[in-house]
Amino acid sequence: TCWGKRTQQRLVAHGMQEKNCPVTGAVMMDFLRPEFRGYFKDKAALCREHGLDPDKKLMLYISSFGYASMTLAWFDQYLAGHPEVQLVYRRHPSEWNSPALEALAQKRPNFRVIFADSVKQWIVAADQIFIWMSTAIAEVYFAGKSCRILRPVPIEHEYDPVIYKGADHITDYAAFAAAADAPDSAPFPIAKEVIEGYFDRSDTPAYVRMADLLEDVYKNPPRDQPFSPPFRPHFNLLKFCALIGVHMMYAVKFDPARLAGVAPGFADMASRIYGYIDKAHISKEEARAMEEKIARFVG
Numbered sequence: 654t655c656w657g658k659r660t661q662q663r664l665v666a667h668g669m670q671e672k673n674c675p676v677t678g679a680v681m682m683d684f685l686r687p688e689f690r691g692y693f694k695d696k697a698a699l700c701r702e703h704g705l706d707p708d709k710k711l712m713l714y715i716s717s718f719g720y721a722s723m724t725l726a727w728f729d730q731y732l733a734g735h736p737e738v739q740l741v742y743r744r745h746p747s748e749w750n751s752p753a754l755e756a757l758a759q760k761r762p763n764f765r766v767i768f769a770d771s772v773k774q775w776i777v778a779a780d781q782i783f784i785w786m787s788t789a790i791a792e793v794y795f796a797g798k799s800c801r802i803l804r805p806v807p808i809e810h811e812y813d814p815v816i817y818k819g820a821d822h823i824t825d826y827a828a829f830a831a832a833a834d835a836p837d838s839a840p841f842p843i844a845k846e847v848i849e850g851y852f853d854r855s856d857t858p859a860y861v862r863m864a865d866l867l868e869d870v871y872k873n874p875p876r877d878q879p880f881s882p883p884f885r886p887h888f889n890l891l892k893f894c895a896l897i898g899v900h901m902m903y904a905v906k907f908d909p910a911r912l913a914g915v916a917p918g919f920a921d922m923a924s925r926i927y928g929y930i931d932k933a934h935i936s937k938e939e940a941r942a943m944e945e946k947i948a949r950f951v952g
Contacts, residue, residue, distance in 0.1 A: 654674070654675055654676075654677045654866065655674050655675065655853075656676075656678060656852050656853060656859075657676060657678075657849065657853045658850055659850040659851050660674075660851060661674050661675075661676050676853050677853075677859055677862040677863045677866060678852070678855055678858075678859030678863075679791075679852050680859045680860050681773075682791070682792065682795045682852060682859060683858045683859050683860050685773060685792060685795040685796045685797075686795075688858070691950075692947075692950060693773065693774050693778070694774060694778065695777075695778065696711060696779075699770065699774065699775070699778045702770075703741075703765070703767060703769070705739055705765065706739060709738065709739050709763075710737065710739065710780050710781065711739055711741065711780045711781075712738055712739065712741070712779065712780065712781045712782075712783065712833065713740075713775050713776065713779035713782045714740060714741070714742050714743065714782075714783045714784070714785075714803075715743050715772060715775075715776075715782065715784045715787045715789050715790075716742060716743060716744050716748060716787070717745050717785050717786045717787040718747050718748070723805045723806055724783075724803050724805055725754070725757050726805075726826075727803070727805065727826050727829050728742075728764060729757055729760070729761065729764075730826065730830075731826075731830055731833055732761045732763050735763075735833075736763060738763060738833075739764075739765065740763060740765070741765050741766075741767050741775065741779075742754060742764065742765065742766045743768070743772060743775050744767070744768050745787070746768075746932055747925060750924075751766075754766045768932075772792060773792055773796070776789070776792055776796050776798065777796055779798075781833065781837045782798060782799070782800035782801070783800060783801050783803050783832075783833075784800050784802055785802070785803055785804070786802075786808060786813060786814060786817060788814055790802075790816065790817075791816065791848055791851070791852045794841060794843070794848045794852075795852070795854075799838070799839050799840065799841050799842075800841075800842065801823050801829075801832045802817070802820055802821065802822045802823065802842050803822070803823050803829060804823065804824050805824065805825075807824075815851075816843060816847060816848065816851050818847075819843075819844065819847070820842045821840075821842040821843075822842075895923070895926070896926065898923075899923050899926045899927055900930060902923070903927055903930045903931065903934070908924070908927065909927055910924045
């Protein structure tokens with residue numbers, strides 16, 4: 654299944670039949686539809702939960718990877734002169750250990766590094782949004798908000814998500830400060846046809862489109878094999894075993910960082926995977942609470 658038409662077109666261009674890569678839209682964007690209004694906490698509730706002042710301007714920075722901390726000098730300079738503003742740095746899972754972030758948080762009381770709550774939750778509550786290269790920019794778009802793309806250093810095109818091609822960037826501190834001071838009414842930095850090309854927008858929610866597709870697959874005879882060369886899956890035994898091993902570590906709550914003294918390379922890799930597992934894990938009680946919350950909107 655494809656989130657958007659552009660992905661479908663790429664797969665078709667590489668040999669897949671269109672019927673074998675249908676466009677359903679992205680299910681995670683459904684939570685930002687009008688029908689789900691009220692699902693997320695408002696700014697006041699979220700701020701109280703994290704010890705922030707709901708009466709102050711809430712700026713959000715959505716990080717992507719560790720090197721996104723190149724923007725920290727800009728934040729330090731701006732927050733020093735604007736104590737009335739609070740900036741939440743929503744870190745990426747790969748930034749699980751960043752002394753630079755910790756140092757700035759200690760230096761500037763109006764700078765907070767937070768990983769709790771979803772990116773969507775922070776997007777919905779924020780007054781102003783800045784981003785580096787995260788594909789969460791699509792969630793900003795579907796939330797009906799705008800944002801500014803910060804690029805203190807250029808990103809080589811082979812590393813930049815395709816959705817950012819041709820987007821408007823802020824490349825110096827003066828432009829960042831001016832944007833931070835301005836009302837959040839700037840045009841969206843990525844063209845509508847690009848965003849909606851990769852994340853299809855429809856009057857029908859993606860979860861309904863996906864359910865309809867699954868019903869069709871279930872009720873009708875099997876189709877031909879969708880994966881013909883070069884789309885044959887490749888099984889990686891090393892990754893498979895590593896994932897099982899880290900899951901076992903998580904089950905017994907053994908932090909792989911404890912192995913840094915004897916196997917630093919493995920400890921670093923395993924710690925990152927461990928962090929992803931920990932972020933994704935929820936208890937049965939939490940799962941039931943989530944089901945009850947969603948049930949109010951999908952019936």
